[in-house]
Amino acid sequence: MPSVPRGQTRLAAVAGVLTAAIVAFMVAPMWHDASQARAFLDAGQKELGPAGDPLLPRTVVEALERADQGGGTWAVVTPPLRESSTDPAAVGELIALRAIRGELPYRPSDGERISTELYRESRSICGDINYVGWLAYQMLPRALDCRHPHYVLYWRVRAPITAVRIAQGPDWTVVSR
Amino acid sequence: MSFLAAVVTTALPVIAGWSATRGWWLGRVLVAALLGFCAMGIGGLLGAVLGNDLFLVGAGLGLVALATLGRLRAVNLERPGRPGRAVVGLLVAVGAVLLLLSVFRAIPTGDAWAIWSLKARAIYESGGIGGPVFTSRAYVFSHQDYPCLLPTIQAIAFKVQGTASLTWPTQWQVAWLWASASVGLVLALPEDAFAQLAGAALLLCPEVLNTSVTGMADAPSALLLLCGAAWLLSPRWQVKWPAFLLLASAALTKNEGTVEALIVVTAALVLRSSKPPRHLWMATVATLAAAAFWAVYDGIRGVSNDEINAHTLASVTFSTVTTRTGQIFSAMAEHMADPRLWGIVVPLIIACLVWRRATWSLTAAGLAALAVLFCRYLLSPYQLAWDMRYSIDRVLMAPLGLLLLGSVLYPMGTRVAASSDEQQRERHPAVGSA
Numbered sequence: 001m002p003s004v005p006r007g008q009t010r011l012a013a014v015a016g017v018l019t020a021a022i023v024a025f026m027v028a029p030m031w032h033d034a035s036q037a038r039a040f041l042d043a044g045q046k047e048l049g050p051a052g053d054p055l056l057p058r059t060v061v062e063a064l065e066r067a068d069q070g071g072g073t074w075a076v077v078t079p080p081l082r083e084s085s086t087d088p089a090a091v092g093e094l095i096a097l098r099a100i101r102g103e104l105p106y107r108p109s110d111g112e113r114i115s116t117e118l119y120r121e122s123r124s125i126c127g128d129i130n131y132v133g134w135l136a137y138q139m140l141p142r143a144l145d146c147r148h149p150h151y152v153l154y155w156r157v158r159a160p161i162t163a164v165r166i167a168q169g170p171d172w173t174v175v176s177r
Numbered sequence: 178m179s180f181l182a183a184v185v186t187t188a189l190p191v192i193a194g195w196s197a198t199r200g201w202w203l204g205r206v207l208v209a210a211l212l213g214f215c216a217m218g219i220g221g222l223l224g225a226v227l228g229n230d231l232f233l234v235g236a237g238l239g240l241v242a243l244a245t246l247g248r249l250r251a252v253n254l255e256r257p258g259r260p261g262r263a264v265v266g267l268l269v270a271v272g273a274v275l276l277l278l279s280v281f282r283a284i285p286t287g288d289a290w291a292i293w294s295l296k297a298r299a300i301y302e303s304g305g306i307g308g309p310v311f312t313s314r315a316y317v318f319s320h321q322d323y324p325c326l327l328p329t330i331q332a333i334a335f336k337v338q339g340t341a342s343l344t345w346p347t348q349w350q351v352a353w354l355w356a357s358a359s360v361g362l363v364l365a366l367p368e369d370a371f372a373q374l375a376g377a378a379l380l381l382c383p384e385v386l387n388t389s390v391t392g393m394a395d396a397p398s399a400l401l402l403l404c405g406a407a408w409l410l411s412p413r414w415q416v417k418w419p420a421f422l423l424l425a426s427a428a429l430t431k432n433e434g435t436v437e438a439l440i441v442v443t444a445a446l447v448l449r450s451s452k453p454p455r456h457l458w459m460a461t462v463a464t465l466a467a468a469a470f471w472a473v474y475d476g477i478r479g480v481s482n483d484e485i486n487a488h489t490l491a492s493v494t495f496s497t498v499t500t501r502t503g504q505i506f507s508a509m510a511e512h513m514a515d516p517r518l519w520g521i522v523v524p525l526i527i528a529c530l531v532w533r534r535a536t537w538s539l540t541a542a543g544l545a546a547l548a549v550l551f552c553r554y555l556l557s558p559y560q561l562a563w564d565m566r567y568s569i570d571r572v573l574m575a576p577l578g579l580l581l582l583g584s585v586l587y588p589m590g591t592r593v594a595a596s597s598d599e600q601q602r603e604r605h606p607a608v609g610s611a
Contacts, residue, residue: 011370018374021521022381028517029386030274037281046343048284048294048392129318133291136316140295140341141302144315 048137055134056155056172063167064153065139067174072150073143076135077157078127131155151176182338183346186330187353190214193240197247197419203265204254204364210357211404212419214330214350215426216243219467221329222429226474228305232329233336252416257363260370264363264377271381272356275390279348282390288567289392292319297331298341312478321480324471326429327351327394348390351397355380355389358400365407365414365586372585375525379581384518388571398434399574402427403582406441409460410536411586417456421463428467432482435471437546437575438464444542489558501561505554508565509547509573518570522577529584536583543579550576 039052126146163175190213220239224231299310334346389396405423427434442461
């Protein structure tokens with residue numbers, strides 16, 4: 001039986017270990033993608049959003065679209081996404097108050113910091129960047145305006161009492177300004 | 178119609194690129210797809226700048242130009258040896274799975290929908306670049322200064338299907354790009370098992386696979402850059418014009434891609450002991466032209482970078498530098514050591530740098546790209562921990578890829594340093610021609 005040079009054996013061993021490592025670590029992201037695909041499929045999601053969990057219900061988006069049919073501008077006031085799961089009411093109240101008083105920017109959290117930094121030109125009423133970015137896609141070609149919008153969606157945030165309500169649901173209100 | 182959108186935007190580039198390639202059929206299909214993607218993207222982007230739905234015309238003209246001009250100096254793709262075929266087979270299999278999954282996937286991540294898909298839909302709705310999404314301060318979160326090659330290609334799919342309410346064709350496009358760029362990159366590597374496996378380790382590492390199908394531009398930009406750099410400097414590629422196309426496309430895909438493409442061509446030009454050959458100058462001109470085109474267009478629209486600008490530069494103090502330096506190094510090291518992100522690639526880079534001779538220009542380019550990233554985080558106007566948590570993993574792709582390429586682009590035992598091009602020309606007299 002012909003003998004295999006030791007160098008070649010070592011090289012084959014290294015190649016084998018490397019291949020095994022590549023394949024082993026490759027499986028996790030593929031599994032992740034497959035699980036994500038299944039979540040999208042189960043939820044019937046075809047546009048964009050966290051898998052299986054659209055950020056806002058379709059009825060809310062449609063209400064804002066119906067309000068803003070004449071080429072007006074819109075904005076969305078929300079609690080920060082990361083904090084909304086802990087104490088939405090309290091955080092939402094705080095933001096609404098500050099938005100009304102024009103006190104933004106504020107910096108209670110990372111998620112919020114990014115949105116306020118991005119809108120730091122002053123008097124922006126827009127909320128968490130995740131909601132704003134997601135809704136900006138859905139609402140096109142209707143233009144976003146975080147300073148002087150014609151229509152505002154208050155999502156899990158109490159709308160100002162004096163605002164003209166166009167549509168509302170259990171935890172949202174669309175108002176005209 | 179969405180099926181038509183996916184097929185049209187991936188099959189037409191293959192048809193156009195087919196005449197620009199010769200040789201091994203599987204390599205031809207995937208390299209043709211890669212070159213077609215770039216030609217369609219650049220043509221479409223030029224059309225999108227003009228507005229009036231001219232991005233479709235521009236994309237078509239880009240493909241026609243590739244089919245016509247590519248024929249004049251076609252790329253000959255040799256059938257790789259057994260290790261090369263095994264790695265290509267693995268990449269094609271993974272690519273097929275990604276394509277299959279893409280049919281059931283919407284755009285999954287925040288940055289993808291807030292930056293790239295938003296612009297794609299805006300181009301689709303308004304017929305070009307120039308509406309409020311690209312100029313109004315309200316949309317500043319979408320990084321209005323970023324180049325729009327990827328959104329333009331997504332917008333073409335929206336136009337073909339007639340709606341932006343289905344996004345799986347865009348997932349299909351990026352999965353197809355991953356497969357074609359991966360095979361293009363591996364075919365540029367030398368015929369030794371270690372180099373081929375190192376290439377596969379980079380392309381199949383968890384972070385690359387995850388990021389490639391999110392709809393963000395980081396992976397497309399990095400893959401185009403790495404292919405362009407490999408094509409420019411690899412002794413296996415004797416026709417160099419595809420490198421110009423790839424580097425220009427990388428520069429038009431993301432801001433990081435612009436800087437990194439400029440770094441690659443500068444390092445290739447400067448780190449030599451002899452007069453640079455003509456193809457390096459041509460690559461530099463192509464990359465500079467792409468970067469200058471977009472910078473001028475940003476200026477015309479009146480948008481600037483929201484992260485690095487006069488305001489953020491003015492706010493940097495000595496204390497910012499000292500407190501952030503440790504944080505940045507530690508976050509980078511943490512991500513590089515994590516096997517779920519870059520933990521396979523980084524030990525390989527170290528091993529390659531120790532045991533193989535490096536192509537110093539690429540190694541230097543990788544280090545320079547890391548230094549640029551470091552400075553970008555130093556100047557970031559956002560809370561550093563937040564900023565790094567959501568971006569550091571994916572932006573490491575190009576610098577780490579360049580470092581790995583730097584040490585596997587030449588066969589084991591080749592005396593490679595600043596004079597590599599001369600040796601290469603001795604062995605392959607045609608190298609150096611565009």
